[in-house]
Amino acid sequence: MMDESTELSVSITQIVQRLKGTHLHSQLEKQAKECLHKPEIKLETLKDDVRRVLKASGWERKLQNAVYRELHVLPPPGHPRAPPEHTKEPLAYMLKAQASWEKRILKSLNSMCTELGIPLARKRPVMEQKELTNKWNEMGTDEPDLSNFRPVYAPKDFLEVLIGLRNPNTERSDDLTVKSHWGLIQVSLNVHDIPQMRETYAELGLSYGQLGIDDHTHVPPDLFESEHIHIGKKVVSEQDSAAAQQYSRQGCPTGLRAQLWSLILNTTNDPEDITHYEQLKARVIHHNLLVDNLIYKDVKLTASNDDYYFVFEDYLYQVLLCFSRDTAVLEHFNYNSASPPKSSIQSKSGSEQCAVVYPPNGVIPFHGFSMYVAPLCFLYNEPSKLYSVFREMYIRYFFRLHSISSHPSGIVSLCLQFERLLQAHLPQLFYHLREIGAQPLRIAFKWIVRAFSGYLSTDQLLLLWDRILGYNSLEIVAVLATAVFAFRAENLMEVTSLASAEAVLADLSTLKVMPLLQIFLFATSI
Amino acid sequence: MEEHVRICHFRNHYELTRKNLMVKNLKRYRKTLEREVGRLEAAKCDFFPRTFELPSEYHIFVEEFKKSPGNTWIMKPVARSQGKGIFLFRKLKDIIDWRKDGSRSEEQKDEAQVESYVAQRYIENPYLIAGRKFDLRVYVLVTSYIPLKAWLYRDGFARFSNTRFSLSSIDDQYVHLTNVAVQKTAPDYDPEKGCKWQMQQLRWYLTAKHGFETVQTLFKEIDNVFIRSLLSVQKTIINDKHCFELYGYDILLDQDLKPWLIEVNASPSLTASSQEDYDLKYRLLEDTLHIVDMEGRLTGKEKRIGGFDLMWNDGPVYTDVGLEALGSSCLVANTHLGCVNDREKQLQQLLKPFPGQKKT
Numbered sequence: 001m002m003d004e005s006t007e008l009s010v011s012i013t014q015i016v017q018r019l020k021g022t023h024l025h026s027q028l029e030k031q032a033k034e035c036l037h038k039p040e041i042k043l044e045t046l047k048d049d050v051r052r053v054l055k056a057s058g059w060e061r062k063l064q065n066a067v068y069r070e071l072h073v074l075p076p077p078g079h080p081r082a083p084p085e086h087t088k089e090p091l092a093y094m095l096k097a098q099a100s101w102e103k104r105i106l107k108s109l110n111s112m113c114t115e116l117g118i119p120l121a122r123k124r125p126v127m128e129q130k131e132l133t134n135k136w137n138e139m140g141t142d143e144p145d146l147s148n149f150r151p152v153y154a155p156k157d158f159l160e161v162l163i164g165l166r167n168p169n170t171e172r173s174d175d176l177t178v179k180s181h182w183g184l185i186q187v188s189l190n191v192h193d194i195p196q197m198r199e200t201y202a203e204l205g206l207s208y209g210q211l212g213i214d215d216h217t218h219v220p221p222d223l224f225e226s227e228h229i230h231i232g233k234k235v236v237s238e239q240d241s242a243a244a245q246q247y248s249r250q251g252c253p254t255g256l257r258a259q260l261w262s263l264i265l266n267t268t269n270d271p272e273d274i275t276h277y278e279q280l281k282a283r284v285i286h287h288n289l290l291v292d293n294l295i296y297k298d299v300k301l302t303a304s305n306d307d308y309y310f311v312f313e314d315y316l317y318q319v320l321l322c323f324s325r326d327t328a329v330l331e332h333f334n335y336n337s338a339s340p341p342k343s344s345i346q347s348k349s350g351s352e353q354c355a356v357v358y359p360p361n362g363v364i365p366f367h368g369f370s371m372y373v374a375p376l377c378f379l380y381n382e383p384s385k386l387y388s389v390f391r392e393m394y395i396r397y398f399f400r401l402h403s404i405s406s407h408p409s410g411i412v413s414l415c416l417q418f419e420r421l422l423q424a425h426l427p428q429l430f431y432h433l434r435e436i437g438a439q440p441l442r443i444a445f446k447w448i449v450r451a452f453s454g455y456l457s458t459d460q461l462l463l464l465w466d467r468i469l470g471y472n473s474l475e476i477v478a479v480l481a482t483a484v485f486a487f488r489a490e491n492l493m494e495v496t497s498l499a500s501a502e503a504v505l506a507d508l509s510t511l512k513v514m515p516l517l518q519i520f521l522f523a524t525s526i
Numbered sequence: 527m528e529e530h531v532r533i534c535h536f537r538n539h540y541e542l543t544r545k546n547l548m549v550k551n552l553k554r555y556r557k558t559l560e561r562e563v564g565r566l567e568a569a570k571c572d573f574f575p576r577t578f579e580l581p582s583e584y585h586i587f588v589e590e591f592k593k594s595p596g597n598t599w600i601m602k603p604v605a606r607s608q609g610k611g612i613f614l615f616r617k618l619k620d621i622i623d624w625r626k627d628g629s630r631s632e633e634q635k636d637e638a639q640v641e642s643y644v645a646q647r648y649i650e651n652p653y654l655i656a657g658r659k660f661d662l663r664v665y666v667l668v669t670s671y672i673p674l675k676a677w678l679y680r681d682g683f684a685r686f687s688n689t690r691f692s693l694s695s696i697d698d699q700y701v702h703l704t705n706v707a708v709q710k711t712a713p714d715y716d717p718e719k720g721c722k723w724q725m726q727q728l729r730w731y732l733t734a735k736h737g738f739e740t741v742q743t744l745f746k747e748i749d750n751v752f753i754r755s756l757l758s759v760q761k762t763i764i765n766d767k768h769c770f771e772l773y774g775y776d777i778l779l780d781q782d783l784k785p786w787l788i789e790v791n792a793s794p795s796l797t798a799s800s801q802e803d804y805d806l807k808y809r810l811l812e813d814t815l816h817i818v819d820m821e822g823r824l825t826g827k828e829k830r831i832g833g834f835d836l837m838w839n840d841g842p843v844y845t846d847v848g849l850e851a852l853g854s855s856c857l858v859a860n861t862h863l864g865c866v867n868d869r870e871k872q873l874q875q876l877l878k879p880f881p882g883q884k885k886t
Contacts, residue, residue, distance in 0.1 A: 138689075138690040141689065229738075254733045254738070255733050256737075257734060258735075307723075311655055311658060311686060312656045313656070314656055314657055378731055378734055379734055381735070458727070459730055
């Protein structure tokens with residue numbers, strides 16, 4: 001156990017290490033050197049003067065934002081003796097389960113590859129490269145034959161794996177006893193209940209204004225909206241990452257959201273970022289990967305058929321194809337319970353097989369993956385900017401939705417929390433649904449895995465994602481799932497089969513997210 | 527005609543809905559404005575692209591054409607709909623050929639009179655969303671021309687072209703024409719795809735992109751298009767208190783977010799391409815009939831009925847909320863295109879049960 005001050009210095013060292021050599025570092029050095037020419041800099045007080053100038057010109061704020069970003073992404077420092085696996089996932093059985101799941105996925109991918117006789121990767125002939133360059137902005141018009149490709153896995157396959165999770169330390173009995181769980185998830189993790197969440201999500205309470213509630217047409221804007229927008233503009237002009245995150249808890253105004261999210265995630269659109277994106281684009285042009293077909297298929301099956309997102313089809317390819325080739329994403333595996341899949345590829349000489357990470361970013365897309373990107377197209381239309389934001393959102397949040405871990409924002413915790421909340425506050429409903437063979441998680445799982453993308457209307461979805469960013473947690477997704485069931489409880493009590501339960505919950509496009517959350521968190525009697 | 531009868535057209539609506547006549551009326555109105563009020567006011571009518579009627583204005587057209595070589599023009603038959611007979615051209619040679627030869631269908635040759643066409647400057651820099659061109663369909667209901675009383679419906683939609691916009695493919699009429707009727711025949715048309723966005727979706731998207739104030743200004747300018755176009759035919763349309771008319775306005779936005787009037791339809795298509803579309807058109811018709819008010823339930827002083835907002839009532843109409851909330855003397859227009867349409871609630875409050883009906 002480390003005491004606080006040691007922990008702090010370890011964190012500081014880590015952050016300094018990470019920021020050294022970044023673009024920001026060189027920019028700061030450059031700025032510091034340039035301000036030496038200024039008359040107000042005196043040799044005697046050099047350090048303080050330079051610091052003052054950097055503060056005034058906004059560079060200190062940029063550094064603050066960068067540090068803040070690192071704090072988000074860096075896992076908490078563990079015991080000095082703990083192996084690196086502990087940072088990925090402290091519970092051994094979870095780590096093992098994830099590893100075996102990965103093995104299955106990879107096997108499925110490799111067998112598809114062998115079956116279809118298509119290489120995992122191949123270099124494109126020059127003609128094809130030229131064609132693709134010309135078609136870069138309209139890849140959606142391509143109609144490749146994708147009938148032989150199947151998604152590597154769908155959310156429901158993943159659910160079955162989660163249902164099978166068992167903690168080897170607990171009593172191993174497959175019989176249903178009083179001690180076993182009502183729901184599908186059979187492991188115990190620490191999840192929050194309503195009293196705890198009322199404290200955590202205080203800003204969603206009834207005495208605070210919210211976008212999504214207090215900007216409704218019949219509410220005079222003076223009460224909340226105008227002031228909130230005014231504050232939002234100030235936050236953007238101050239370029240303060242931490243302030244933006246706090247602000248986002250009460251919702252981001254439509255006109256400011258793109259800038260606010262960018263600030264919270266600390267994504268920039270410097271020449272450096274644009275170059276990085278162009279490099280990725282070049283890699284797409286030069287090589288064709290098998291996963292590209294999976295991406296095409298996913299987009300065609302999901303986003304292209306969606307009333308809101310069909311327009312953005314081309315952007316989705318531009319982002320996802322590049323994403324697959326971005327090795328910078330590999331870094332997040334340090335704190336992800338998953339590990340990048342390795343495939344054997346024939347080496348150049350053809351004589352041996354060597355293991356390489358495949359796809360290059362270590363993320364195998366599944367059915368519905370493109371829906372993580374689609375809502376962002378409403379906010380950003382420059383591909384490099386859209387890309388940066390998506391990548392940051394993925395390595396901070398989305399990856400937790402499809403890897404097995406004990407993290408409070410991980411899919412297992414979210415599912416368990418959903419079940420627990422429903423059992424605690426709507427026990428009759430839970431019991432009824434269970435009796436008719438309609439376990440609630442079976443219906444809610446697909447919403448949770450996608451963080452509701454494609455199920456809610458876009459404006460509502462973005463209000464939800466405002467809070468994910470604001471509270472730096474996906475917990476709110478589980479709460480919303482419960483709140484939806486609570487809202488439709490009356491109808492659900494009448495149904496007699498899984499199919500009819502699905503039908504009651506099939507269309508969420510008219511739901512208003514914030515009132516549901518507020519009522520569930522603050523108006524449920526406990 | 528009896529007192530209670532209502533007709534859903536004005537006798538000579540073609541003054542507004544036939545492209546050549548609309549242009550003529552607008553030009554005349556613009557001239558009047560310039561003469562009586564001034565240049566600035568007249569400039570507010572500059573929302574239609576340079577248009578010439580052919581064959582009558584052929585020579586003036588050629589003059590204009592030569593002034594800006596390389597520009598693209600679009601040829602549209604005056605009285606057809608659903609995108610029939612439309613094509614694009616860049617060289618005079620293209621239409622000289624067309625004039626002479628039998629590129630016209632049999633149907634056209636049989637017509638006794640020479641069909642009128644208009645040649646219009648093609649808007650080469652349309653506002654694109656994700657590389658696609660779109661136009662807006664908006665509904666305006668006119669219940670009287672003298673005095674002019676017009677209502678604007680909050681719902682509407684944006685129709686997307688299925689293919690990506692590029693000036694290099696003039697012949698691909700599927701790219702340039704966003705009419706759903708034409709899109710339906712395009713080879714890669716997928717009826718499942720639904721190439722429409724609700725107006726709310728569009729407004730919300732634009733606000734996220736450009737900010738609240740810019741979009742507010744844009745929609746004000748769109749209101750201006752409706753009002754000016756109606757004022758321009760106010761004196762020519764034969765007014766009749768039995769008549770009302772629901773117009774489908776087609777508006778195009780360019781990259782500078784300037785709205786352009788493409789055309790006005792007196793019989794906007796009411797066939798539905800999807801459930802959502804059906805619901806919209808159903809609500810639209812229902813609210814139209816509420817305004818026509820054959821049951822006599824309304825006082826006539828309403829500023830809003832269902833999804834319709836009173837846009838012009840012999841003068842601009844302002845919301846009541848605007849005055850207090852802003853605290854200044856800034857007047858807010860009473861139109862809410864693309865805004866929340868909570869019509870059911872509003873209708874409930876508005877319509878009192880009519881005589882004879884039991885109170886539930």
